[in-house]
Amino acid sequence: MKAKRQVSSREDHSLKHRLSELSELPKDVVLGIPMLTMVGQMELNIENYRGIIEYTDCLIRIHTKDGQIRICGKNLKVDYYTNDEMKVTGHIISIEYVSLSVPD
Numbered sequence: 001m002k003a004k005r006q007v008s009s010r011e012d013h014s015l016k017h018r019l020s021e022l023s024e025l026p027k028d029v030v031l032g033i034p035m036l037t038m039v040g041q042m043e044l045n046i047e048n049y050r051g052i053i054e055y056t057d058c059l060i061r062i063h064t065k066d067g068q069i070r071i072c073g074k075n076l077k078v079d080y081y082t083n084d085e086m087k088v089t090g091h092i093i094s095i096e097y098v099s100l101s102v103p104d
Contacts, residue, residue, distance in 0.1 A: 034064045044088040067099040
């Protein structure tokens with residue numbers, strides 16, 4: 001009997017990345033990565049997040065599959081959130097993506 005080969009997370013990520021390129025599905029759907037849509041400096045829509053880590057009027061930290069999204073600004077407010085998406089408003093000064101892993 002042959003032993004099953006373990007698939008590393010790096011190989012799994014690479015396979016999913018190749019599948020997303022070959023299929024006609026959007027990468028955010030196949031890979032489960034966050035998608036950010038910004039309207040000026042006053043509105044940010046985030047899809048595919050996992051949770052809110054920290055929430056103040058000047059910093060919002062969002063947990064994602066691969067790390068964190070840090071939103072810095074003034075008068076920040078989460079207007080609404082669902083299991084899939086959220087809308088942040090206020091004066092957005094910066095958005096930082098802090099990754100847990102380094103891609104190939």
